[in-house]
Amino acid sequence: MNAPGVVVDAQDLRFRWPGAAADTVVLPALRIAAGEQVFLRGASGSGKSTLLSLLAGVLPPQAGRLQVLGQDLAMLSGPARDRLRADHLGVIFQQFNLLPWLSAHDNVTLALRFSTRRRAQAAEGEAGRLLGAMGLADALWRRPAAQLSVGQQQRVAAARALIGRPALILADEPTSALDEDARDAFMALLMQCCAEAGSALVFVSHDVRLAQRFSRVEVLG
Numbered sequence: 543m544n545a546p547g548v549v550v551d552a553q554d555l556r557f558r559w560p561g562a563a564a565d566t567v568v569l570p571a572l573r574i575a576a577g578e579q580v581f582l583r584g585a586s587g588s589g590k591s592t593l594l595s596l597l598a599g600v601l602p603p604q605a606g607r608l609q610v611l612g613q614d615l616a617m618l619s620g621p622a623r624d625r626l627r628a629d630h631l632g633v634i635f636q637q638f639n640l641l642p643w644l645s646a647h648d649n650v651t652l653a654l655r656f657s658t659r660r661r662a663q664a665a666e667g668e669a670g671r672l673l674g675a676m677g678l679a680d681a682l683w684r685r686p687a688a689q690l691s692v693g694q695q696q697r698v699a700a701a702r703a704l705i706g707r708p709a710l711i712l713a714d715e716p717t718s719a720l721d722e723d724a725r726d727a728f729m730a731l732l733m734q735c736c737a738e739a740g741s742a743l744v745f746v747s748h749d750v751r752l753a754q755r756f757s758r759v760e761v762l763g
């Protein structure tokens with residue numbers, strides 16, 4: 543059983559893509575406490591995105607142990623892992639994955655549609671509060687995502703991940719399309735919003751300069 547306050551607990555975790563000659567992910571141990579912010583680095587191809595997919599329950603673990611919020615992911619069906627993700631995880635993708643025809647605001651509230659628990663955790667007006675906290679001017683909230691700049695879309699994607707205060711936020715290279723100033727502003731806001739929500743953060747990036755913002759850095763591969 544997981545100790546209270548532990549969000550991720552992995553041991554001897556391995557994953558190999560079909561046809562690969564070697565294991566893609568080899569993770570002897572990883573334990574992340576509630577609210578902890580972790581920078582995950584590793585060479586290109588070292589399996590960072592694959593590990594995030596395992597943590598998100600998109601891929602099933604093949605060997606070893608992986609518990610997320612005390613649930614053993616290897617024991618859960620695909621739909622049960624989907625439920626865990628909808629209820630307790632927020633994911634920020636490199637390409638943001640917003641629905642282009644929906645407004646910024648509706649992209650954020652979309653995350654609530656799939657989870658009663660997330661809905662219950664989100665206060666009235668929470669989407670607007672988060673968009674504001676992420677620095678998106680309210681004149682843009684009703685604009686379709688397709689008409690937002692890359693930096694604006696990224697703020698929407700972060701607000702969508704944060705809504706309903708999920709226990710764990712996974713971010714996969716979300717700053718790669720930004721210039722330095724926009725990147726620094728986004729990082730500060732993301733880390734602050736995660737801290738306020740009490741969400742743990744696992745942040746993957748090639749950009750090692752970002753690592754200094756984190757008290758904990760894990761290296762993969």
Ligand SMILES: Nc1ncnc2c1ncn2[C@@H]1O[C@H](COP(=O)(O)OP(=O)(O)OP(=O)(O)O)[C@@H](O)[C@H]1O
Pocket residue numbers: 559560566584585586587588589590591592593748
């Ligand atoms: N869907 C897939 N099917 C088969 N192999 C895959 C798949 N996705 C990734 N891989 C392989 O798994 C390995 C790790 O890929 P992954 O994207 O996890 O690495 P990464 O560390 O995130 O890389 P990068 O920093 O370049 O984004 C690579 O060799 C890649 O080719």
